[in-house]
Amino acid sequence: MIDRQTIDRILAAVPIEDLVGDYVRLTKRGSNYIGLCPFHSEKTPSFNVSPSRGIYKCFGCGKGGNAVSFLMEIEQLNFIDAIKRLAKRAGIQIEEREETEAERQQRTEHESLMLLLEWAENYYQKSLTDSAEGKVSGLGYLTERGLTAETIAKFGLGYSPADGHAMCQAALQAGYSASFLQRVGLVTERNGELYDRFRERVIFPIRSVSGRPIGFGGRALRTDGKLAKYINSPEGEIYHKSETLFGLSLAKRAIAQQDRCFLVEGYLDVIQLHQRGLENVVASSGTSLTTEQTRLIGRFTKNVVLLYDGDSAGIKAAERGADLLLAEGINVSIVLLPEGQDPDDFAKAHTLPEIQEFVEGNRKDFIHFKAANRLKAGKGDPAQLAKLAQDVVKSIALIPDGITRALYIQEAARQFSLGEELLTAEVSKQRGQKPLIARVKNPDTPSTEAPTDAAAEGEAASPEAEPKAQNPFYVQERELASMLLRYGVENIQIAEDDESGVQSVRLADYMAAEFAVDGIAFTDPLLRRLYDGYQQQLAEGTPDPQQALLSGLDPELTSLCIDLTTDRYPLSKRWFPGGKVADLSHDDLSLNAQQVVLAFKWDILSQELAAKREELKNPELTSEEVDERMHQIHDLSLVLCRLSELTKRI
Known part of the structure; x- marks a missing residue:
């Protein structure tokens, strides 16, 4: 396993804009970068990269994260393999403790297949440059085609021997299983025997966007008409021909x-x-x-x-x-x-x-x-x-x-x-649209024609476009979580109960105290995990809990953090004196925080009060149970009256 300090050092050493720039054409916009999202099809850039925060966020499909989650998503890697890839990129040596048997079994078969393909690419390269057959047949052909040694090495070109078992036997001796060889298309089976797919061919490695081999193309050197001139790796778990571009x-x-x-x-x-x-x-x-x-x-x-x-x-x-x-x-x-x-x-x-x-x-x-x-x-x-x-x-x-x-x-x-x-x-x-001359003339009449380009071909709907309707508190809880992430460690001013003065308290502590006094918690499970995680980071003495969650090991929480703290449309400096952008949500933070927290409590307790009143209608309640409900209703009513005064609600 890799310790937390090493992971933080790796993330700090790999600028996220450089990593993402290997997969997406980025354009600088202010202090950030934008580009077309690599995770969904779009025609207008909605994919944002923030170098200062080390994160990316797509406002079209909603995906977001840090360098690790980006690499995991785009290369289909697990967490450990993504960290190792970033460490290699940054030139950082990783010291791992020895894996347990259970951890070893958790390695994905996907990565094992990728390692086999890397071994095969190396085998073909050595066969081209180190074997007599490869030098004469393979290297001779490539040289005749005008390719230099530098170009051959750059593209990783190789050669598969004429012996139909040579590569297969070498792979088995290296410890790779016959089933894996078949799954990546390196061998074929005939009459119960395995044969090399690419025998007596010049090999062209087909690589992923990041440069890892995912398949091979083979060019036959015999011209007797019995062999197909070119063959490729078959479609499989790793190689998808329709999604790959050579070079x-x-x-x-x-x-x-x-x-x-x-x-x-x-x-x-x-x-x-x-x-x-x-x-x-x-x-x-x-x-x-x-x-x-x-x-x-x-x-x-x-x-x-x-x-x-x-x-x-x-x-x-x-x-x-x-x-x-x-x-x-x-x-x-x-x-x-x-x-x-x-x-x-x-x-x-x-x-x-x-x-x-x-x-x-x-x-x-x-x-x-x-x-x-x-x-x-x-x-x-x-x-x-x-x-x-x-x-x-x-x-x-x-x-x-x-x-x-x-x-x-x-x-x-x-x-x-x-x-x-x-x-x-x-x-x-x-395009399946009515021509302009046939459109409804009355602007007040709803149109029944085909959707416009923007609607018919628009971007993926933003995940914030339709809040979770089944949870009446979801929008409020998102607002509270966003405020906590942005300003949780900052002090706000709270009036003393006896109105003798004010006290300064951290926003996160104020939230915790207000929730605790009435036994309130977030109702959305993921938002509750985020809230609990933030408070835990504070309790452990973490100076910047938001950054700890952003670079954490939980991709779901990381994505939610980015979602709650990233503004799609930042205000222009032109709107502010001296060209300095003010943080409008931070202005009057003390007042805003109290209003949001108290309004949330008011809604939660109002729902609870309504539920208690509904329970009183149950004819099967005993007199003791009725008295208990009446006391609860009385107590809730007093709390709500006080909250109504504070929030200026009726």
Whole structure:
């Protein structure tokens, strides 16, 4: 196990903006950063990172936490593995006590499978560089393709021997189980015997966004036509082809910095361009682009350049992918390479400046390109042109932003010599909306038409949008918990009972005393855990209980803490004298705290009083029980009268 002091040191050593920046393209806004949330699909940034507090918070899906919880969520790691990853990043040595058998059994199988994949990647690399067969066959092929030793090492390329049992036997000898080898797709079973899946192939490791191997691609070296040229790891627990982009772990920084991503089709396309210096390039791993892959790109940039072969197959592949990208609000342009060349060939034959010059000279906006391509195919035939114009309209209708759609409609109308109103109506039809001319004219009449873009395609509902209706005190308890987290250690001024003066007391102590005197507690279980945790931190002498909870080992409490202490819309400095933002909730803290606490008590006790009165209606009560209820009602009524005076309630 890892001690608390080490965890705090690790969290302090890893700036959260740097960690999150490896997965999300962040833009600085004031003292914080914003970006598109990596945990849900959105088109308007609602994901906030606060370096000063070491936390992140998405106001769309509600997720929030610290560096550990972010890594746990995005990489599907357990707590210990996330801490180890952060420690390695920070260069901090972790000293652990020896695990017990029970703790050892708690390790997730997921991490065991990941370790097996890392072992396999290392095995293939050594097979390429250390074995005679690998040097002749694998290294010979890669060198012939123009790859340098540095590039080969950077992408972790390897070789799987022709012996169909070599890797499997080595893995078993290393202590890995046959079932794990099958689960990650490294071996196949035939007639009760295990065979290496990738035998006699050059190996391309497929890595997660963070750079860990999750699968492999294999390129056959025999050309007798009996073997598939390329095979990939099968879909499984670790590798999900539709959610993976080849080369992203090495390209993500360049994509975010240049705010542009080049999308190609094959492994060698990525590697050759990267070797030439064009590092913001990824591939869809030999499969048609998927929605999950477009969203993955959208974390880092909203600008994609499709760099495909110039033949008809390349154009079709580009068009299929472009529509998915447009639907995610991504700006798409296309560059078609000279006929007969793919990005691999083109990169080998040109320098980086030549590649960049060619791209800028031949890059076309995708909608414009598609319209021109359809006009050329129509050859002046009105019926054919009408059908092709519909095809262009389908792509325009996918674009979520209304202004962008309108601009493309104008351009398409000009190119096809059609009226804008006609194309606008057709786009609305494609989007399942009524055209503007058919909308209800009376603004007081409720509209029954399809929802607007904002509603139909809006962000995930905020978790605060609909408080827990079944708990009438939930909103008040959130307000109390928020006040406690923000100002619990600060002193407030409380009037003495005899009105002889005031006493200074910590807000947290005031809350505890007021709740204790009437036996009141939070009704929401999670908020009660937070309140109890805060008070416990204070009792243990923790100087900053809020920070202790934020960096605690309970992800649920950490997320709630962030939720209660993070404001989505901070006030501008322009509203305050001298440009200094005042904390409005902190002003008159003494008065605010007392009003909130007393109002909460009033509501809780009012409900209790109503319940006691309801119990009196029970005809089965004994006379002693009736007397008891009457005394309780009398006592509660006196307390509520006093609270009414203090809170100015009737």
